[in-house]
Amino acid sequence: MYMWVELRVAAALLLAAGCAVPASASTAAGTGDARAALGRTATPAEVAAWDIDVRPDFKGLPKGSGTVAQGQKVWDGKCASCHGDFGESNEVFTPLVGGTTAEDIKRGRVAGMTGNQPYRTTLMKVSTVSTLWDYIHRAMPWNAPKSLSVTEVYAVTAYLLHLGEIVPADFALSDANIAEVQRRMPNRAGMTTEHGLWPGRGRPDTRNTACMSRCAEQVLVASSMPDYARDAHGDLAQQQRAFGPVRGIAAAGAARPGGAAVAAAAPAPGARLASQYQCVACHAIDRKLVGPSFVDIAGKYKGQDAHAALARKVKAGGQGTWGAVPMPPQPQIPDSDVQAMVGWILEAK
Template identity: 75%
Template structure:
């Protein structure tokens, strides 16, 4: 059967299915098998994934939040990583700064075209929807998607106020966010003149695929280290189970080489579950001190309650200027297990 005929049969069969069986086109066994795969996603399943907000604000939920409300949320959940006024610290890039009243007026951050030594978020971002969307889906880092829509509006309003984009008594909402877009400092900084913009149909590069003399065996030159594999939970549980990409299961000998097998102790698993491994490693300094360093510092001391309080409340100064965000959501039993495991690290 020719490719054209196959394509025609497939199209006719799809039409028949769409018409609820009103057409009587016979399907091949392969076509029938493909049509029987899966089921229609429920509204709740679609809604759980469909959270993006477009630059035209499609997908933006209703809600509102004031600058003052945003400051309270910021101080409690954001400032430990991003600074009291969005100036950040030695690890995270500043969010606020580098923009002027003239930038807000003309819609293009002038310092981006010169030799500005750093780039802040408000200097670069061209759409306020990007700021709202990222806060909504990814922040705070230890509890993403835990903020309500009103809280996201409030935090966004606070950041915009720090950048002198909106006044201190401003209330940001789904009704006025499009107006705020017209005052973003770099709103005219996004170009549409790239090859894959809809309607152009031309790639950005002019290279051609070689597709010859390919290596018979591909050697993997780098891999994610074992201590970071589960820093954001079990990746296998977060990936689709079919298709070309599957997550790596953690906690099993088959998931990683034997020499790099993850610690099976309950404390290690909980430390990964609650994102402690995002900033700490067992035997080396990352953003914060290693667990081995902590165990050596407090060796022979009864500090379980003290460390538990530090983890739950967050803090700064014991190991340098880098702050540790609070982990108030950890149950007491899990917190005791994590602290006990840390103090046993040698």
């Protein structure tokens, strides 16, 4: 909304100054829609590549099918290292399966959600099977999101539903029968907006309706944080655990409180690759996260010719050297990138 206002002002200033404006831009300004002068229309292929969401009414669901048996093979190869053979593991993530009963499937509400269940599994909470399909399709597996085919997504979803005893072992999930499966989801009637975000008697945080027509053209800022309150608790970015390539990492060259902007040194190629391939989701430089720190790895193999062995470990994955939590395989990483990362890790200080 702010951008549209600024663009209109900029167009007016250009015209007043007698600057030459392309015909398409002047036409757009004349109609009052500056957006028409920006960029180009997305191609059908570009729209299809981004428009992958699957809604609760199954709009957006691609045609296809997959069996429980197919899903088990995909699961064993790409999912079990984090979620366990039966979706029961809580070593890396909370369990996906458990806490539901045949009565829950019949009733549509999970009794364990209000009981003394020690934790809430995914199948206890999720109310729509489309959510499972959509999330698996766009975000799994952890180390290679969007790499599963449509058939594999149907199959893995079918296997997960079978683990929750929602579908039988010989079941084939498809776009033709997924609506029937929805009617067996244990918590299908458990979604509600009649409460606040946190436990207690709080009211919902918002009941706003998205504006789709005749919306306000300019938004007035009603309040803002006063200057004296900014950074009152220090640099929050430095107080968060670094997780992935973005969260908790201060922007390069960002101004620091009480001083001028400092240009950040470019990261080493190995560090950049470790972030690119999500290694930093489980490993930190100098402290243990899910897996050992890079400094600990360098210390363990100091003075040894471990480069080739560690490169194979990155490609094939493994378990047991640093504990019970498995490291998933990363066969998709080019050999040159693996060599660069391993070399950087072995020199970590």
